[in-house]
Amino acid sequence: MLLPGQLNYRICLQFIMHEGPRKLLLSTAAQGTAPGKLLQESSPSDFFWAKGHDGTGSNHLGRLLMQVREELLQQQIQVSLMPLPQMVGQT
Numbered sequence: 001m002l003l004p005g006q007l008n009y010r011i012c013l014q015f016i017m018h019e020g021p022r023k024l025l026l027s028t029a030a031q032g033t034a035p036g037k038l039l040q041e042s043s044p045s046d047f048f049w050a051k052g053h054d055g056t057g058s059n060h061l062g063r064l065l066m067q068v069r070e071e072l073l074q075q076q077i078q079v080s081l082m083p084l085p086q087m088v089g090q091t
Contacts, residue, residue: 012068025069039065 015022028037039062041050047057 015068
């Protein structure tokens with residue numbers, strides 16, 4: 001079972017490694033004087049990871065994604081895609 005810190009690390013790593021999802025997440029950040037967007041998982045049957053059908057859920061996934069977004073912004077992570085090294089014997 002993953003502990004909350006491990007889950008946060010793994011989710012953050014996914015956004016560091018993959019440019020498309022990272023750009024999408026960062027597009028929800030604050031722009032000028034406008035605040036960042038509130039992220040909510042909207043699964044109607046999940047009250048832990050989502051907000052549930054009545055909005056009373058914990059929304060842990062949304063809060064975790066907002067935390068990852070802030071960490072990415074604070075660290076100004078720039079990922080450069082490096083070519084994979086060729087294996088011996090391949091051209």
